[in-house]
Amino acid sequence: MERVVIVTGANSGIGLALCERLLAVDSQLRLCLACRNMRRAEAARAALLTSHTGARVDLLHLDVGSVQSVFTAAQEVKTRYNKIDFLYLNAGIMPNPQVDIGAFFKGLFSRNAINMFATAEGILTQQDRLNSDGLQEVFATNLFGHFLLIRELEPLLCQTGHISRVVWTSSSNAQRSAFSIEDMQHRNGSEPYSSSKYASDMVSLALNKHKNSQGLFSSVICPGLVMTNLTYGILPSFFWTLIMPIMYLIRIFTNTFTLTPYNGAEALHWLFLQTPESLDPRAKYHSLTSARGINYTIPRQMDIDDETSEILYDKLLELERVMRKKLSERNADTEAQTY
Numbered sequence: 196m197e198r199v200v201i202v203t204g205a206n207s208g209i210g211l212a213l214c215e216r217l218l219a220v221d222s223q224l225r226l227c228l229a230c231r232n233m234r235r236a237e238a239a240r241a242a243l244l245t246s247h248t249g250a251r252v253d254l255l256h257l258d259v260g261s262v263q264s265v266f267t268a269a270q271e272v273k274t275r276y277n278k279i280d281f282l283y284l285n286a287g288i289m290p291n292p293q294v295d296i297g298a299f300f301k302g303l304f305s306r307n308a309i310n311m312f313a314t315a316e317g318i319l320t321q322q323d324r325l326n327s328d329g330l331q332e333v334f335a336t337n338l339f340g341h342f343l344l345i346r347e348l349e350p351l352l353c354q355t356g357h358i359s360r361v362v363w364t365s366s367s368n369a370q371r372s373a374f375s376i377e378d379m380q381h382r383n384g385s386e387p388y389s390s391s392k393y394a395s396d397m398v399s400l401a402l403n404k405h406k407n408s409q410g411l412f413s414s415v416i417c418p419g420l421v422m423t424n425l426t427y428g429i430l431p432s433f434f435w436t437l438i439m440p441i442m443y444l445i446r447i448f449t450n451t452f453t454l455t456p457y458n459g460a461e462a463l464h465w466l467f468l469q470t471p472e473s474l475d476p477r478a479k480y481h482s483l484t485s486a487r488g489i490n491y492t493i494p495r496q497m498d499i500d501d502e503t504s505e506i507l508y509d510k511l512l513e514l515e516r517v518m519r520k521k522l523s524e525r526n527a528d529t530e531a532q533t534y
């Protein structure tokens with residue numbers, strides 16, 4: 196039977212590379228590219244169909260950073276498909292990134308250098324802002340929109356007699372120190388990206404606890420450092436090209452420099468081939484590339500605890516209630532104004 200796979204943020208980078216790789220292993224797939232930018236989504240679909248003639252590739256408009264868009268898209272999914280086999284939660288942003296040059300050089304000559312290259316710990320900050328829903332944009336895009344999507348798609352994801360999988364594209368930059376349960380949206384800090392990725396690790400754990408019995412299994416991956424639009428926002432692409440020989444040199448010491456979207460999608464692709472029972476809910480699956488260019492996937496234990504994961508899960512459910520109420524009031528107001 197054909198498998199239904201939905202990928203958010205599928206129009207570029209790791210998401211698009213994943214789609215290419217999935218179609219290469221299963222040409223019967225019903226693949227849905229869930230994207231914010233439909234022009235780029237059309238281009239991605241055309242590219243996929245060029246290399247996989249006859250493949251079934253659907254497009255879905257989804258802005259994960261907008262509550263209304265998530266609800267509308269989920270409704271559309273429910274009318275189009277009667278099951279979901281894989282939901283890849285891959286869309287993500289890192290707005291206004293800043294590399295702390297001083298901290299970078301200090302780290303470079305410390306014993307922590309390899310860890311710094313693998314995780315960017317202590318050298319990367321971002322400037323976040325409020326979106327039109329009144330939520331912090333990074334939290335809304337990287338975490339909450341995806342959480343709402345799962346909630347809205349529960350009728351398809353949690354069906355008796357059928358296994359569904361969700362896979363979060365997290366990061367090695369997800370750090371406990373950047374996350375505070377009192378400030379889950381990261382309104383007050385300067386590492387919203389790290390915070391949102393750490394939160395997604397915890398939500399995955401909580402989802403497994405609450406939903407495994409209903410046939411829903413969640414996993415988390417890290418693609419390594421990959422050259423995509425996201426990293427071109429940190430340093431310009433010509434600079435990355437210039438330092439590429441250094442990057443390959445660093446790969447000898449840390450195999451987390453996967454560098455290409457194809458390599459970065461390794462763990463996402465690997466999970467597609469695994470049975471959920473064989474997976475560890477407390478592990479993050481890392482895409483790695485050896486100095487010789489061989490790709491492989493390794494699980495590493497996440498630095499998360501059950502108690503905080505549960506509290507976060509409850510807080511997200513509460514925020515969901517608030518946002519639903521806000522939205523229905525907003526819609527009622529608009530309706531009243533039109534009459």
Ligand SMILES: NC(=O)C1=CN([C@@H]2O[C@H](COP(=O)(O)OP(=O)(O)OC[C@H]3O[C@@H](n4cnc5c(N)ncnc54)[C@H](OP(=O)(O)O)[C@@H]3O)[C@@H](O)[C@H]2O)C=CC1
Binds near residue numbers: 205261336420
């Ligand atoms: N590159 C790297 O080194 C690493 C990346 N990651 C993660 O990998 C994932 C993919 O990023 P990557 O491929 O690198 O970067 P890209 O910028 O190439 O891809 C990000 C994708 O997310 C989409 N997106 C962003 N915001 C939204 C939104 N509000 N609604 C719907 N889609 C949206 C983008 O679409 P649009 O065209 O509309 O902008 C794009 O398709 C992200 O979650 C990122 O955090 C994790 C670790 C390392």
Ligand SMILES: CC(C)CCC[C@@H](C)[C@H]1CC[C@H]2C3=C(CC[C@]12C)[C@@]1(C)CCC(=O)C[C@@H]1CC3
Binds near residue numbers: 294311
């Ligand atoms: C000589 C060069 C290799 C210098 C590059 C320094 C930094 C710009 C990079 C070192 C570690 C990188 C890194 C990321 C971004 C670029 C670095 C900070 C990420 C944060 C990108 C997004 C992620 O999710 C994880 C990456 C970890 C490593």
